[in-house]
Amino acid sequence: MFQVLSKFNPKQDEVKMKKFNLNILYRQMVLIFTCLTFLCVGSAWASDFNWRKYEGTTIRGMFSKSAFSAIVKKHIKQFEKLTGITVKAEYYPSAPIRRKLVMELGARNKDLDVFGGLMKTAYQYDTAGWLEPLDKYVNNPALTHPDYDFDDFSPRTRPIIKGRLIAIGGSGNPQFLTYRKDLFQKYNIQVPTTWSELEAAAKILKKNLPKGQFAWVARMNKENTAPFGSFLYSNNGSWLDKNGKPNFNNRQSVEALEFYGKMAREYGPPGAANIGWKEVVGAMAQGKAAMTVEISIFATLVWENPKRSKVAGKLGYALTPAGPSGSSKIVLPINVTHISALSQKKEAAWFLVQYLTMKEQLMDNKLKGAITLRGSNWQDPRWKAIDKLPELSKLQAEAMKIGKVGYEIAISRFTEARPILQRVLYTAYEGGDVQKKADEAVREIKKLITE
């Protein structure tokens, strides 16, 4: 204790304290200086971004016609004013645009810079070398506005093939079970969560509905593979295994095929074999069908619109019921915008893609009913104030987090594989030997992949 006291020297300690304080001050100054340096460099980078960098450039874009085309047109006009870039924009319905794109890009047309598409066709385009990877643009502060906030896009909805970002996804279209709440109440039916419950509900409806009304409606024509994805994944089935080889002849997938076919055959309207999305939309809107599994934009744009539908306000939404071997999954088709790898004006093209997918622009779409892929859009008070279908919105927001983007068979020769898969589904609809047909189809698709 005395030894300790004897070491106590107030003068020496004061000097030490001063040195210590100076040290802290010095360190703080270095810290502040470093921060300032980073801030300055940061602002210098940010200030490197200039919307008018490609002023005077003309680019050409091809976009799908949709309920949101008017907003896209408005945004393109704003973009032209902001950047001085002229956009020659063309709009085509979704099927013709795919054919036109194949023709133009297949002919190595360098004149096309930006084009809209769907994730299912991206594999084919990517294999053909038509898609410009966008990672380098997103990560370049000189080309991307500091407010772009790419992290705002839900990671599950980013269009990535082989580790490369091949587009920016603007909006999605999750599929859900849509049912007539009023009829469910009338016949005392619980919302189905499993396939057996779904079939039981269909049985009750079929027994009770008047002539001309049907318990179930779903696509069975050339588009049948799209909604079928919900059933496939909800039974733990798959198109391809982890090595990319077709395996939809496994037990879970065959169960899904058989169930999808059975629902259309036994509970659907007559002539279900040629029903496409237009017929599904019409049947639901006119009150001819009581249940379906479809993309939810139909609900927003048609079924819940009293001017276009007889069942507005009478519909309920739920996850696709789970199969005996799986759990409910949400299938999430997404609409994307690509830059052509053949384009000579890729930076200007990126400016357009970027502008169309910024928070405010996508928010405009959201306020008109689009199911946008930016997380911030869903939290925006403007949206919350006008959301008329909170039950559906909740499911849609959930889809952004857990939805499965790749719902079709993800191979480059998708367009050739699809008719093969359609035939298997048709066999299921006819009540034929699904396992045999699926085995044959797997062999055919293996051949397509290896050719």
Added chain:
Amino acid sequence: MNESSPAERLLDYVDRQVRWLFSLPAIIVMLCLFAYPLFRLIWASFTNELLSSSSKPVFIKLANFSRLFFEDDHFWRSLWITLYFAVGSTVGQLMLGMALALFLNRQFKGEATFRMMLMFPIIATPVAMSLVWSMLMNPMMGHLNYYLSWLGFGGSLWASDTATVMPSLIFVEVWHWTPMTMLVLLAGLKSLPREPFEAATVDGASKAQVFTTITLPLLQPYIFLLLLMRLVHGLKVFDKIFVISGGGPNRASESLNLMIFDQAFGATNFGYASALGVQLLFVILLISIILFKFRQRKWSY
């Protein structure tokens, strides 16, 4: 003997050769619009040209044709669908057209109005008209089944069933083009000479005899023209099938033209689509040659 000067000979030569100069634009147009596409089609049918591929097409000899004849079951089905549609619709149009032409080949009140009304289907745009028919034939929401049920008939699945899709498509084609065949046959009937008919009446021939032994042989050029036109048109059909059934259900109405379209613009397989195109061309040529040979046989009055 008058010896012409070199200048005159030159002028004479230019005068004789100038015909080539005048026909040159037509030749260029023919080469660009007919010969080149045909050559390109035939060339592509021997390659593995895939639009969605960055590699150049490779000459693969007869591989596309081998696949088409021996591996692709749907080719034969598609060929049958094409022939079924072409023959079925042509026979329907000619028979109905003839009946209408005979009916209108006489004076009655309102004949002109009736004839004009019959022309409406021809005026209609094929795609718009096909859309209307696809809605009318919808088994769930269509008007046809609704009115049939009024009359006490059970509804049909029309274009939504593999068994009824082809008759339904043929029905629409017959509805669309019968007025045209009627018009041509009516023009033919009006231009026939009166004498053979008067002679037959004097000889006491029945109406059926007059029709089979005089009217039909005399109308033979018109019937032949219609047969050729309608058959070729039927073989090339695309719009109606595309809009009404989309080739379905389960490809039950996928004609050769639709198959070509799907292969070319869906699968982007231009090589194989070209091979199919060559086959369609061959079928059309074959049928035209057979018809012309048949025409050369003396079947005239």
